[in-house]
Structures are given as structure tokens and as C-alpha cells.
Amino acid sequence: MNHCNALTSLKPDAVALKKLLVLLRDGRKLLGILRSFDQFANAVLEGACERVIVGDLYCDLPLGLYVIRGENVVLIGELDLEKEELPQHMTRVSAAEIKRAQKAEREATDLKGTMRKRMEFLDLD
Amino acid sequence: MLFFSYFKDLVGREVTVELKNDLAIRGTLHSVDQYLNIKLENTRVVDQDNYPHMLSVRNCFIRGSVVRYVQLPPDGVDIELLHDATRREARGG
Numbered sequence: 001m002n003h004c005n006a007l008t009s010l011k012p013d014a015v016a017l018k019k020l021l022v023l024l025r026d027g028r029k030l031l032g033i034l035r036s037f038d039q040f041a042n043a044v045l046e047g048a049c050e051r052v053i054v055g056d057l058y059c060d061l062p063l064g065l066y067v068i069r070g071e072n073v074v075l076i077g078e079l080d081l082e083k084e085e086l087p088q089h090m091t092r093v094s095a096a097e098i099k100r101a102q103k104a105e106r107e108a109t110d111l112k113g114t115m116r117k118r119m120e121f122l123d124l125d
Numbered sequence: 126m127l128f129f130s131y132f133k134d135l136v137g138r139e140v141t142v143e144l145k146n147d148l149a150i151r152g153t154l155h156s157v158d159q160y161l162n163i164k165l166e167n168t169r170v171v172d173q174d175n176y177p178h179m180l181s182v183r184n185c186f187i188r189g190s191v192v193r194y195v196q197l198p199p200d201g202v203d204i205e206l207l208h209d210a211t212r213r214e215a216r217g218g
Contacts, residue, residue: 021182025146025191029178041162041188051178058177074146074191077168077182085181 019081020045023074029053030066034076041070052098054105056090059098127214131207132157132195141171141196142187148176150185161189 022030022045029052032045048063079085093101132154141151142163149172152165164186170179 021178023146023148027146039160041186053178070188071190073188074144075148075150075185075187077179077185080181080183083181083183085178087177087180090177 019079021051021075021077021079022068023077024068024072025074026072030063030068031060031079032063032066038070041073041076043068043070043073043076052102053090054098054101057093057098057101058086058090059093059095061095126159127210128161129157129159131210132161132163135197135201138198138201140165140198140201142192143194143196144187144191145193146191148179150179150187152185155184158189161192163187163189163192163195 017033019031020034022032022043024030028050030045030048030050032048034043035046036044045066045068048066049060050063052059052061136154136156138154139151140154141149142165143149148170150165150168150170152168155164155166157163164184166184168183168185170176170182173180
């Protein structure tokens with residue numbers, strides 16, 4: 001049986017359950033306790049939540065028990081409990097507010113895209 | 126298997142891993158496996174301000190399939206040795 005050796009040391013022992021950060025290919029950030037994994041980096045996260053960050057605002061959306069298919073995993077990081085998880089200038093907001101902020105950011109990006117499209121005829125670059 | 130062996134010899138060295146999502150992480154190479162998954166210790170993100178969620182991450186596992194580059198110290202490579210090994214591997218397959 002092939003083992004994902006590099007991941008082995010991330011598996012929590014019975015005494016210290018480590019909270020981990022999982023970065024996914026779609027840009028999502030999941031946090032939770034790693035309960036299981038395999039050679040493909042498929043993973044089971046317990047008490048998972050998605051940390052949504054928009055500018056200086058953030059919100060943790062609870063997800064529960066998650067099984068993640070390994071091909072979507074970018075990185076699994078161990079959070080140092082003695083350090084601040086996020087910079088001090090960031091503010092925690094409600095789910096409703098972060099969704100509003102996400103929408104605003106999406107619209108700003110779309111607007112930037114359409115403006116660029118309109119300027120394309122100038123052939124600047 | 127060539128690069129797996131090569132990375133095994135680099136364990137303990139400082140490297141910077143650049144991912145396909147443009148995130149770059151500097152750290153000490155702790156281990157590598159047959160899929161070229163990488164485990165780094167004592168990590169610092171290169172452009173920390175753009176990745177606030179990585180602030181307290183000091184050890185991480187990186188899936189081999191998402192790596193774009195592994196940046197090495199200039200003296201980390203015996204280029205002639207690597208060149209010869211590659212030629213042999215290509216010939217022998």
C-alpha cells in the first residue's frame with residue numbers, strides 16, 4: 001500500500017488535535033481538524049468551516065464534516081496556535097455582510113473587465 | 126524516480142516553492158514523496174500581505190501536482206551530476 005509519507009506527520013495524535021488550513025484549487029480556504037487522509041491527499045475534515053476573506057473583512061462559515069477529494073487540494077497548513085491566525089487590522093463580520101462584500105468585489109472585477117474590453121480598440125499593449 | 130531521489134538529497138535545505146496559483150512559500154524542505162508532494166517547515170509566505178490567511182502557518186504539506194517551481198540555493202545543485210543522471214535515465218528509461 002502506497003503511503004503519502006509527507007502527510008503522515010500532519011495526522012494528529014490522540015493528545016494534540018491540530019487545527020489545519022486547507023487551500024483548495026478554487027481559492028477556498030477551509031479550516032478544521034484532519035481526521036483522515038490517503039495517498040491521493042483525499043482528506044476528512046471535522047468541524048470544518050470556510051474562511052471567506054474580502055479585503056480587510058473575514059467570516060467563518062460553518063460546514064461540519066467534510067470529505068475533500070485530493071485533486072482539489074493545493075496545500076494543507078498547520079496553524080501555530082501561539083500566533084495570530086490573521087493580521088490585527090482585519091475585522092470579523094457576519095455571513096450576510098461578507099456575502100455583500102463578495103458580491104461587491106465580484107461586480108467591481110466584472111466592471112474592470114468590461115472597461116478593459118471597451119478600451120481594447122486602443123491597442124495600447 | 127530521479128527527481129524524487131534528488132529532492133531526498135535536498136532535505137534540510139531552504140527552498141522556495143512557487144505554486145500554480147502564484148503563491149510562493151519559503152521554508153526548509155522536511156520531506157518529499159514519490160508524487161513529489163512536499164512538506165516544508167518553518168515556512169514564510171513571500172508576499173505575506175496578499176495572503177493574510179497564511180499568517181500563522183509554519184509547517185505545510187504541498188500537493189506535488191500544484192507546484193510550478195522549486196527554487197533552490199545556487200549551491201544546491203551539482204549540475205553536472207544531475208545532467209549525467211538525466212542522460213542515463215533518458216537512455217535507460
